[in-house]
Amino acid sequence: MADPAPIPQPMAARFGKFVADLEFEQLPERAVEAVRAGIVDFGACRFIGEHELVVQAIVASLDTCGLSEEASIGFAGIRCSAAEAALVNAAAAHASHIDDNALRNNHVSSVLAATALAAAEATGRDGRAVVTGYVAGYEVWARLVAAEANPYGPKGWHSTAVLGPVAAAATASSIAGLNATQAQAAIATAASASGGLIANFNDWVKPWQVGRAASTGITAAKLAKAGFRGGAGALDAGNGLLAALSPAGKLDPTRDMDTLGSDWAIEREGVNIKRYPWALPCHRALDGIFELLDQAPIDPADVESIKVVIGTEEESVLASRRVPEFRPLMSVQLAIAAAIISGRVGAQEYAPAFYDRADVRALMDKISISVRDALTPDKDPNLGYRSALTVRMSDGSVRTSRDIQFPLGNWSSPLSAEQQWGKFAEAAEPAIGPDRARRLFDRLRAIDQVTDLAAIAA
Structure with missing residues (x-):
């Protein structure tokens, strides 16, 4: 036996x-x-x-x-x-x-x-x-x-x-x-x-x-x-x-x-880094609009409509966070409008001084979101999110992004050191100044070489 x-x-x-x-x-x-x-x-x-x-x-x-x-x-x-x-x-x-x-x-x-x-x-x-x-x-x-x-x-x-x-x-x-x-x-x-x-x-x-x-x-x-x-x-x-x-x-x-x-x-x-200081369901759409902006500028006044297509998992995350008051970091519309108007999406763009502007609100009103079940769910850690967007201009021309499966910052497409620094600098410099922020960033990026953690931000 x-x-x-x-x-x-x-x-x-x-x-x-x-x-x-x-x-x-x-x-x-x-x-x-x-x-x-x-x-x-x-x-x-x-x-x-x-x-x-x-x-x-x-x-x-x-x-x-x-x-x-x-x-x-x-x-x-x-x-x-x-x-x-x-x-x-x-x-x-x-x-x-x-x-x-x-x-x-x-x-x-x-x-x-x-x-x-x-x-x-x-x-x-x-x-x-x-x-x-x-x-x-x-x-x-x-x-x-x-x-x-x-x-x-x-x-x-x-x-x-x-x-x-x-x-x-x-x-x-x-x-x-x-x-x-x-x-x-x-x-x-x-x-x-x-x-x-x-x-x-x-x-x-x-x-x-x-x-x-x-x-x-x-x-x-x-x-x-x-x-x-x-x-x-x-x-x-x-x-x-x-x-x-x-x-x-x-x-x-x-x-x-x-x-x-x-x-x-x-x-x-690994770890999936959010390149932008915005909720994750916005990131694929942001990658798409920035790719289009890299190809040619978009004049907000000439935009007729922008359609953002997302998957069901992405929509479920947005729906779970919906509350009566406006939450800028959960707004795909604000994220896209900020990218077009400011060319960036940082702390200034999710402040009321920006999103209450008439031109920002006008562009946000032109942006719609649709959910497409046909977007094939991906395996973890992507959670099935995929996004694409179409920009229709007033002259009838149409610009469409690629169907983005993994956003930049995903472990399969990691951020470069300078891209990491961009997010870190915007967060840290107002608090501790540019010189200390850069020193702290460099030490954290080489954390395995740090011998005195108590002095890491000196």
């Missing part, structure tokens, strides 16, 4: 060993490139979001400012505990909804970069530890995503907020140097702090949910280091996290687990 098949170890135990054993030298260069890109974009988004009311409210609620010097809010800002710094920094990076995404639209860098930077600063670790911790969290996150056949959104779960705490615990455990037993405990403990609702998608709770994921990871790692224990089946038991979250019970917790540490999800899927 053949020997029975071995019973697989619980996910938390396998994750714990992976996290404890992972070293920077094991990481593929492509994985390190993804972390560099994600951390640079996290920095840009952190600057953009820091003045949002939700961030100010979270800062006002903190308990450890002036009592703990572990980590910085922002870059060389107010100091507080690492958990509270991660909370604020992750929430700020997500507050304007222009942070990166991967792994079925999870906002990985807002959580993992905030966790890694705060945890490393608090423990005196260097940039290589930051990169290693980020990859540890990413690979754990990827396996959690792979285990579930259906998206969490229709069930009402905010995927970043329910999976992010577990991934953040892996990141924080790696940076804290926890052993396998301790890392397992941190990961299992974080599972009990999972939570986040689609019903609370607004400008307040949604960023806080992302921030809470990061802070939970740091707290869970600290608890584990102090001897705290969590259940081995917290993730994949029949009454564990994945079963509790699953929309239809279509789970395979063993999927991709045997390749943990050898087949790197971060190499394949």
Whole structure:
């Protein structure tokens, strides 16, 4: 009689060993490139979001400012505990909804970069530890995503907020140097702090949910280091996290687990950077209009109509964010009008002083959106989005963009260093000046070479 098949170890135990054993030298260069890109974009988004009311409210609620010097809010800002710094920094990076995404639209860098930077600063670790911790969290996150056949959104779960705490615990455990037993405990403990609702998608709770994921990871790692224990089946038991979250019970917790540490999800899927400070459903249309503008200018006065064609997934994202008040970052019409009138889409273009102008409103009124089911859905991480647009001029001429499957900034079409700098400069220069902004950008782009994280923004 053949020997029975071995019973697989619980996910938390396998994750714990992976996290404890992972070293920077094991990481593929492509994985390190993804972390560099994600951390640079996290920095840009952190600057953009820091003045949002939700961030100010979270800062006002903190308990450890002036009592703990572990980590910085922002870059060389107010100091507080690492958990509270991660909370604020992750929430700020997500507050304007222009942070990166991967792994079925999870906002990985807002959580993992905030966790890694705060945890490393608090423990005196260097940039290589930051990169290693980020990859540890990413690979754990990827396996959690792979285990579930259906998206969490229709069930009402905010995927970043329910999976992010577990991934953040892996990141924080790696940076804290926890052993396998301790890392397992941190990961299992974080599972009990999972939570986040689609019903609370607004400008307040949604960023806080992302921030809470990061802070939970740091707290869970600290608890584990102090001897705290969590259940081995917290993730994949029949009454564990994945079963509790699953929309239809279509789970395979063993999927991709045997390749943990050898087949790197971060190499394949990387991070998808939003080139423009606008919601993702606008980006393909923006790529299209800028391509047309590169070919020849478009006089707004001569435009008869502009038709933007998007896919059903794209429309569902826009629909989920619709509220009575005008939200500029969610407006495809404003994005296209800004590109034509200003030749750019930055912070100035989503301010009332711009979008309330008569010429801007007049052009926006000429722009319509239609949804075409025939647009073939693409595989993750593109989420089925595709866009094209047609510009009809008053003289009867028509200009049509190509059908854009992947926007510039997608991991399959990454931004150049100068394109990354363009987004970062616009975000950081008003806050810290051009010289410091460039130094910070260069250091974040070489995060694995940074030895003193506390002085990174000097």
